Amino acid sequence: MTRLCIAFDRLRAEEKMLKSEAESLGCQTQMLDAKTAVSATDSAPGDVIPGGRCDVVLERCVSYFRGLHMTSVLESLDMSVINAYAVAAACGNKMVMTLRLKRAGVPTPKTHFAFSAEAAENVMKDAGYPLVIKPVVGSWGRGVIPIRGPDTLAAILEARSVTDGPFDRIFYLQEVIRRSEDAEGRTRDIRVITVGGEPVSAMYRMSAGGGFRANLALGGDPVACKMTTEMAELASAASDAVGGGILGIDLMEREDGRLVVHEVNNTVEFKGISKVSERNIPQAMVQFAVDTARK
């Protein structure tokens, strides 16, 4: 029997689905609330996980940094974590993730990186408007803003100088991918979930309210998507580029039909895609964890 741990910090529908599937597949399932866990340099697995050592851990924290550090603790205790620290670290930083995609030859939007406000202004002068600025650490489409002119740029630079967090000095500026709009002025992107490198399901995410962001967290609608060979191949290649595991690969369709991968997500949410998918996604994830534990 596989001893499977689900590390979480907010028990969402996804974590409950994973727990249910793990129990259905006969796993001995242990829930670990990362908010209450503590560890020390001389800790044993039982000091961190109430039930003791597990064969495999599904890391599902909604807080990226909490999950990343929890993963490091669990790996230091020789437990296999999905996703591994190296994968989570690569996906959690958009600049690192983009560079991995580029290095692996996965088509991705042209992106500029600058490390001061002055350098960011120079990028805009050279590349020209518009570009999309994205926080290097962040999710759910927050802080993703199209910069269409100098006024917007000035406002963003001023806001960042006020908050002045360590990541505010890192500027990630990406080309705007021109996409087709439907009759209601909505654009779409594609989310593919990969499990162990295998694309298991795809959906279209329709932008909400005429905006250009299609994140479901912002009100985007999930729509069933028949996965093409190109989508599947790109998703697998993107998964390989960051080290594999359980991932959410985001793609956009250029107006000429060519696909680009613009994001790889580490702790992938699947409540929305499960509504339109024919596959049992949590079951595939748990089965992958069980197979990983047996290796």
Next chain:
Amino acid sequence: MNCQECDAGLGIPDDADVGEIVSCPDCGADYEVAGRDGSGIKLKQAETVGEDWGE
């Protein structure tokens, strides 16, 4: 069990698990199920959305 903010009934489901979030139907305040003690449920204020939250 009632909301600490507005005193509305929270209507916590019988099968709520530890870690699950319960929202007040009236004012929207979020609570986390912190523990179960027999038929009783312990709640604590839920964390607010952090800058690093997401996928």
